[in-house]
Amino acid sequence: MANPPHGGILKDLLARDLPRQAELAAEAETLPAWGYIKDRHKGSNSVYQLPPNNYGSLHSSHTGFMNEADYNGVVKENRLADGVLFSIPITLDVSEAAIKELGLKAGQRVTLRDLRDDRNLAILTVDDVYKPNKVLEAKEVFGSDDEAHPAVKYLFRTAGEYYVGGKIEAINRLQHYDFVDLRYTPAELRLHFDKLGWSRVVAFQTRNPMHRAHRELTVRAARSHHANVLIHPVVGLTKPGDIDHFTRVRVYKALLPRYPNGMAVLGLLPLAMRMGGPREAIWHAIIRKNHGATHFIVGRDHAGPGKNSQGVDFYGPYDAQYAVEKYRDELGIEVVPFQMVTYLPDKDEYAPIDQIPKDTRTLNISGTELRARLRSGRDIPEWFSYPEVVKVLRESHPPRAAQGFTIFLTGYQNSGKDQVARALQVTLNQQGGRSVSMLLGETVRSELSSELGFSREDRSKNIARIAFVAGELTRSGAAVIAAPIAPFEADRAAAKDAVEKYGDFFLVHVATPLEYCEKTDKRGIYARARKGEIKGFTGVDDPYEAPAKADLVVDCEKQSVRSIVHQIVLMLEGTGLLDRL
Numbered sequence: 298m299a300n301p302p303h304g305g306i307l308k309d310l311l312a313r314d315l316p317r318q319a320e321l322a323a324e325a326e327t328l329p330a331w332g333y334i335k336d337r338h339k340g341s342n343s344v345y346q347l348p349p350n351n352y353g354s355l356h357s358s359h360t361g362f363m364n365e366a367d368y369n370g371v372v373k374e375n376r377l378a379d380g381v382l383f384s385i386p387i388t389l390d391v392s393e394a395a396i397k398e399l400g401l402k403a404g405q406r407v408t409l410r411d412l413r414d415d416r417n418l419a420i421l422t423v424d425d426v427y428k429p430n431k432v433l434e435a436k437e438v439f440g441s442d443d444e445a446h447p448a449v450k451y452l453f454r455t456a457g458e459y460y461v462g463g464k465i466e467a468i469n470r471l472q473h474y475d476f477v478d479l480r481y482t483p484a485e486l487r488l489h490f491d492k493l494g495w496s497r498v499v500a501f502q503t504r505n506p507m508h509r510a511h512r513e514l515t516v517r518a519a520r521s522h523h524a525n526v527l528i529h530p531v532v533g534l535t536k537p538g539d540i541d542h543f544t545r546v547r548v549y550k551a552l553l554p555r556y557p558n559g560m561a562v563l564g565l566l567p568l569a570m571r572m573g574g575p576r577e578a579i580w581h582a583i584i585r586k587n588h589g590a591t592h593f594i595v596g597r598d599h600a601g602p603g604k605n606s607q608g609v610d611f612y613g614p615y616d617a618q619y620a621v622e623k624y625r626d627e628l629g630i631e632v633v634p635f636q637m638v639t640y641l642p643d644k645d646e647y648a649p650i651d652q653i654p655k656d657t658r659t660l661n662i663s664g665t666e667l668r669a670r671l672r673s674g675r676d677i678p679e680w681f682s683y684p685e686v687v688k689v690l691r692e693s694h695p696p697r698a699a700q701g702f703t704i705f706l707t708g709y710q711n712s713g714k715d716q717v718a719r720a721l722q723v724t725l726n727q728q729g730g731r732s733v734s735m736l737l738g739e740t741v742r743s744e745l746s747s748e749l750g751f752s753r754e755d756r757s758k759n760i761a762r763i764a765f766v767a768g769e770l771t772r773s774g775a776a777v778i779a780a781p782i783a784p785f786e787a788d789r790a791a792a793k794d795a796v797e798k799y800g801d802f803f804l805v806h807v808a809t810p811l812e813y814c815e816k817t818d819k820r821g822i823y824a825r826a827r828k829g830e831i832k833g834f835t836g837v838d839d840p841y842e843a844p845a846k847a848d849l850v851v852d853c854e855k856q857s858v859r860s861i862v863h864q865i866v867l868m869l870e871g872t873g874l875l876d877r878l
């Protein structure tokens with residue numbers, strides 16, 4: 298028998314009775330619809346919480362989004378209004394405009410719709426609409442109102458000003474298209490354990506790739522508790538900068554055969570993590586209990602968001618373990634502290650860090666070091682990970698020589714940036730290894746931005762479009778050379794942010810003086826601008842903000858195009874991007 302769920306009964310909010318489901322589906326068509334899942338909501342508190350997608354995260358007597366009484370209890374005392382332990386607010390945030398538009402008030406029924414495919418997911422019966430004290434929520438739940446904490450930032454910047462509490466009647470499951478066979482609802486997982494005859498299950502939560510050490514520590518936990526292992530990674534929102542879940546799930550699948558046959562099961566948890574340390578650890582334990590686990594491994598710095606804006610860790614390394622320990626009787630799932638294991642090269646084995654004699658030689662590779670090795674293509678030794686795991690990671694992390702990048706040239710019209718761009722394109726084509734894409738100001742203006750003018754706003758849009766295309770090309774491994782005037786610092790900074798999600802971005806300021814640009818302008822464009830035939834021309838009657846911090850500053854009055862291209866090539870070479878594969 299699996300562990301009883303939190304609160305006693307596992308509520309399944311999906312209407313399974315077909316006539317009832319048909320009734321709800323018909324009613325949903327007649328109700329005001331709340332576009333529940335948009336991109337903005339992907340990271341929100343609510344999206345992954347919607348029953349039946351993830352009702353396992355809820356208290357079993359809890360049938361929807363928290364009303365004010367439950368919310369206040371959870372925020373202030375870790376308890377729902379009925380006194381049951383619960384540590385994270387499960388809330389549906391809305392704007393004032395949405396409240397008006399949908400007429401949200403107590404008793405109102407609203408359809409929750411997935412905007413990605415326009416499917417109605419559920420009907421919410423509004424219990425109440427209330428304005429949360431967000432600062433209090435941040436301080437109590439996350440221990441801080443510092444926006445360096447991703448959940449605090451979301452709460453303050455993105456979440457609507459109001460919360461809607463209410464009961465949910467679900468009509469459809471949220472559609473997933475990836476790893477469908479590995480997604481289990483709590484009831485399905487319980488059934489699966491039952492089928493396998495498992496009665497003691499130790500769950501392992503992770504948002505990172507797993508290597509030998511993780512296999513070792515989970516097997517040790519299983520051995521010491523006579524249990525089987527549930528590898529239960531989060532595949533919803535995790536910490537910014539984490540390795541994407543597609544790669545991670547392929548890693549877990551590659552790792553699974555390394556467990557003794559029949560010892561471990563892999564199930565995916567579609568949860569939006571808050572990185573809430575101690576509060577999150579309690580919640581994670583409840584979720585695993587609802588999924589039928591009897592034991593739960595709580596890590597060192599479990600669900601830790603890293604450092605605050607003062608450079609200090611938000612939580613102590615063992616805060617999460619203390620928190621679950623404090624509530625151990627109520628939690629009803631046995632918490633297994635994460636036993637750090639480390640590699641002993643002289644014995645060629647892993648051992649718990651607290652059990653090795655002083656002065657024993659140990660080896661470890663940190664997450665940061667691993668990412669650096671993946672980026673540079675350096676060796677990842679077999680004592681650290683399995684070759685099949687490394688292979689998966691390498692497929693998603695091509696070495697520098699195969700990564701895309703963007704060279705963004707900015708400067709006055711006729712500064713020489715276009716000549717530099719063309720010469721660089723030829724040079725990179727000669728080098729080979731990547732496709733080279735050019736986004737010259739004039740090409741973009743005719744192909745992408747033909748309806749835009751030169752107002753501040755239009756210029757921003759133009760640069761944003763260039764950045765979008767550059768980002769997409771960079772992501773797919775191309776070398777991108779963009780050369781708009783891009784006169785505004787804020788637009789260039791936004792372009793950098795957009796591209797850097799996918800690869801390196803180099804800002805090259807072609808700082809040829811305006812007088813020189815004007816003097817050598819054979820097309821007479823500056824002359825026309827001086828005469829007032831072109832209005833708002835950069836450098837004439839419109840500003841150019843010189844970059845405060847460029848990766849390279851060059852000047853076509855003083856330097857030849859050839860020498861500038863050489864400087865750029867040296868810069869790229871210095872970062873490994875021009876290495877041979």
Ligand SMILES: Nc1ncnc2c1ncn2[C@@H]1O[C@H](COP(=O)(O)OS(=O)(=O)O)[C@@H](OP(=O)(O)O)[C@H]1O
Pocket residue numbers: 710711738739741742751755756757759760780781782783784822831832833834835839
């Ligand atoms: N008002 C005004 N200000 C600046 N430039 C102007 C303006 N009007 C037209 N042009 C011509 O548009 C080309 C530069 O566009 P960009 O896309 O690079 O400008 S921006 O980055 O959006 O500011 C560039 O074209 P080319 O000369 O063919 O390169 C400019 O001559």
